[in-house]
Amino acid sequence: GQNIDQPTEMTATEGAIVQINCTYQTSGFNGLFWYQQHAGEAPTFLSYNVLDGLEEKGRFSSFLSRSKGYSYLLLKELQMKDSASYLCAVRDLNTGNQFYFGTGTSLTVIP
Amino acid sequence: DGGITQSPKYLFRKEGQNVTLSCEQNLNHDAMYWYRQDPGQGLRLIYYSQIVNDFQKGDIAEGYSVSREKKESFPLTVTSAQKNPTAFYLCASSIEGFSGANVLTFGAGSRLTVL
Numbered sequence: 484g485q486n487i488d489q490p491t492e493m494t495a496t497e498g499a500i501v502q503i504n505c506t507y508q509t510s511g512f513n514g515l516f517w518y519q520q521h522a523g524e525a526p527t528f529l530s531y532n533v534l535d536g537l538e539e540k541g542r543f544s545s546f547l548s549r550s551k552g553y554s555y556l557l558l559k560e561l562q563m564k565d566s567a568s569y570l571c572a573v574r575d576l577n578t579g580n581q582f583y584f585g586t587g588t589s590l591t592v593i594p
Numbered sequence: 595d596g597g598i599t600q601s602p603k604y605l606f607r608k609e610g611q612n613v614t615l616s617c618e619q620n621l622n623h624d625a626m627y628w629y630r631q632d633p634g635q636g637l638r639l640i641y642y643s644q645i646v647n648d649f650q651k652g653d654i655a656e657g658y659s660v661s662r663e664k665k666e667s668f669p670l671t672v673t674s675a676q677k678n679p680t681a682f683y684l685c686a687s688s689i690e691g692f693s694g695a696n697v698l699t700f701g702a703g704s705r706l707t708v709l
Contacts, residue, residue, distance in 0.1 A: 487636065516697070525598075525684065525700035526637075570637070581652070582698065584629075584636035 487585035489571050494591045495561055503556045503569050503588045511577030517545050517556045518570040520587065526570055529556065558590075566592045596621045598701035600685050605706045607672075607679070615670045615704045617685035624690055626668035627698065630654060631682040640683075643668055644690075672706060680708045 486508040495501040507515070514533040518526035530538055532547035532554060544557040558565055568587040574580050598619045607613045619626065625644045629637040639652030643662040657676025662668055668687075672679045683704045688696040 518700075523682075523703070523705075525702045526698075527700070528697045531697065572637075581639060582637075584638075586634060586636050 487571055487573055487583055489569075489585040489588045491586065492589045492591070494593060495558075497561055497563060497592055497594050499561050500557065500559050501561060501590065503558075503571075503590065505554045505556070505571035505585060507552050507554070507571070507573045507585075509552075509573055509575045509577075509583070511575045512549060512552075512573065513576045513580060514574040515545075515547055515554050516572040516574070516582070517543075517554075518572065520568045520570060522568075529569075561592050563592050563594070566590060598685055598687055598699060600683075600701035600704050603702065603704060605704060607706060607708050609708055610674045612671055612673050613706065615672070615683055615685075615706070617668045617670065617701060618666055619668075619685075619687045619699075619701075620666060621687055621699060622665070623687035623699070624665070625688045625696075626662065627686045627688075628652075628658070628660065628668070628670045629684045629686065631684055631703075637684065640670065679706055681706060 489505045516531050517529040520526040530545035537546045542559045547554045568589045570587045571585040572582045601616045627642040628640040631637050638654050640658050641660040643649035649662050659671045685701040686698040688698050
């Protein structure tokens with residue numbers, strides 16, 4: 484099966500940096516995705532990692548360590564609009580490349 | 595603009611009634627998916643379709659049905675057999691099913707409440 488764990492809630496200050504962690508257990512790992520979801524809206528794609536290392540996209544970066552079953556999403560220069568839920572998802576080869584989602588981390592950015 | 599349109603955004607249903615949620619995409623994506631989102635749980639896959647006139651059950655298909663008569667459309671029917679249908683339903687699409695680095699593009703969701 485797939486066990487995807489991420490913190491339920493986090494709070495950070497505007498202008499600061501926040502790191503959202505995600506751990507997973509899957510035998511057929513085939514990529515890890517991060518999505519942002521504002522309340523009542525569609526999740527939107529942020530980043531994709533399939534090899535170890537850091538992927539940077541503007542204020543957002545994502546890191547993957549396949550040996551540790553670990554990823555993090557790093558948000559820099561936080562803005563109020565970054566308040567949202569951040570979903571970690573893993574794709575599993577052994578189940579036809581289905582996506583499995585964590586419960587999401589609700590981030591609140593405070594002034 | 596290309597995207598996925600779900601309707602209705604909010605829907606109320608009495609117990610024992612079937613309801614159908616619409617999902618239309620103009621992205622020319624081959625694959626379409628239905629997920630259910632409940633508080634405190636991750637998105638769970640209900641059904642998916644990788645090609646017209648074909649679809650497969652996901653992890654929680656019981657009490658749901660789908661059809662894929664056109665590439666653009668993948669409606670979901672929540673039947674009276676679904677024991678706990680109140681949830682937020684998300685439709686998604688991708689270029690070629692689950693392979694490669696395909697990113698899921700989501701619709702805005704439909705919130706179903708059973709009274």
